[in-house]
Amino acid sequence: xxxxxxxxxxxxxxxxxxxxxxxxxxxxxxxxxxxxxxxxxxxxxxxxxxxxxxxxxxxxxxxxxxxxxxxxxxxxxxxxxxxxxxxxxxxxxxxxxxxxxxxxxxxxxxxxxxxxxxxxxxxxxxxxxxxxxxxxxxxxxxxxxxxxxxxxxxxxxxxxxxxxxxxxxxxxxxxxxxxxxxxxxxxxxxxxxxxxxxxxxxxxxxxxxxxxxxxxxxxxxxxxxxxxxxxxxxxxxxxxxxxxxxxxxx
Numbered sequence: 054x055x056x057x058x059x060x061x062x063x064x065x066x067x068x069x070x071x072x073x074x075x076x077x078x079x080x081x082x083x084x085x086x087x088x089x090x091x092x093x094x095x096x097x098x099x100x101x102x103x104x105x106x107x108x109x110x111x112x113x114x115x116x117x118x119x120x121x122x123x124x125x126x127x128x129x130x131x132x133x134x135x136x137x138x139x140x141x142x143x144x145x146x147x148x149x150x151x152x153x154x155x156x157x158x159x160x161x162x163x164x165x166x167x168x169x170x171x172x173x174x175x176x177x178x179x180x181x182x183x184x185x186x187x188x189x190x191x192x193x194x195x196x197x198x199x200x201x202x203x204x205x206x207x208x209x210x211x212x213x214x215x216x217x218x219x220x221x222x223x224x225x226x227x228x229x230x231x232x233x234x235x236x237x238x239x240x241x242x243x244x245x246x247x248x249x250x251x252x253x254x255x256x257x258x259x260x261x262x263x264x265x266x267x268x269x270x271x272x273x274x275x276x277x278x279x280x281x282x283x284x285x286x287x288x289x290x291x292x293x294x295x296x297x298x299x300x301x302x303x
Contacts, residue, residue: 055187056133057090063126073121074128076243076255079156080114080236082130083146087162090132094183098229102167105179111235112141113161115194115259118302119154126150133187135159137175142184145193159192167230170265199261201296204275204286217245217276217285222266232265238295242285247278256302263293 061067061082069075087109091097101107122128128148135143141161148156164173178184220241228234238260243250266272272287272294285297 055185056131057086059086059089059130061128063122063124063128068124073123077236077239079116080239082148083158083160086130086132087144096180096183106166107164107173108167108230109162110165111160111262112163113196113261114158115196116156116158117194117257118156118255122150122155133190134184135192136186140172140175143192147193157193159194159196161196199259199296199298201263201286201293204277204284205288217274220272220274222268222270224268227268232267235262242297242299245274245276247276254302255299258299260295260297262295266294
C-alpha cells in the first residue's frame with residue numbers, strides 16, 4: 054500500500070487555548086498513521102518489537118502549517134514512505150480537511166534494537182514490500198539537519214539567548230519505548246517560547262531529536278527569538294537532546 058489515510062474527528066482533548074488543534078497533535082497523527090500503515094502490512098509495533106527485535110524511532114521532522122484545524126472538524130492524515138537516505142527511512146504526511154491541505158510534513162526515522170538502542174541497517178527490515186515508495190510524491194517539506202550547540206557555551210549565536218527554563222520528564226511523558234514521546238517536544242516549543250506564547254502562532258517548525266530523555270531527567274532549555282524566527286536547544290546535563298527552530302506566522 055503506497056499511502057495510508059487516517060480519519061480523525063478532533064475532540065476537546067486535541068484542542069488548545071486558541072480553540073484550534075494543538076501543534077503537538079501533528080506529530081501524534083504522524084505516529085499513529087505510520088503505525089497503522091505498518092499494522093495493515095502485518096508489521097505493527099508489537100510484531101516488530103517482539104518478533105523481530107526492532108522499532109522505528111523518529112529522529113527529525115520539518116512541518117509547514119497553512120492553518121490549524123478546529124474543534125469538531127474531521128482531519129485526514131495521509132502518510133507514505135518516501136525512500137531511504139542512508140540509514141534513515143523518510144516519510145511524508147499531509148493533514149487535510151475536506152480536501153484542503155492544512156499541514157505538510159517531512160520526517161526521518163531510524164530502525165533500532167529496543168534493548169541495545171543500536172541503529173539497524175534498513176536491509177534487516179523484514180519486508181520491504183510493506184513500505185513501497187509512492188511515485189512522484191517526495192517529502193512535502195525537506196528535512197535539513199540543524200546544528201546543535203549554538204545556544205550553549207561561551208560563543209552562542211547571540212548575546213540575548215534566554216535560559217528559557219527546565220523541564221522534568223514525568224511518567225505521563227514517557228511512551229512505549231521508555232523515553233519522552235516526540236510530540237511532547239512540540240509542546241515545549243510553545244511552553245518555553247520567550248515571554249510566553251499567547252498571541253503567537255507557528256507557520257513552520259523543525260525539530261532534530263538528538264538523544265533519549267528518560268523519566269525524572271531534567272532538560273535545560275534555551276531559546277533565542279529574533280524577528281519571526283525562534284531557535285531552541287535542550288540538554289540533559291551536557292548531553293544534547295533536541296535542537297529546534299520555528300517560524301512565526303504573520
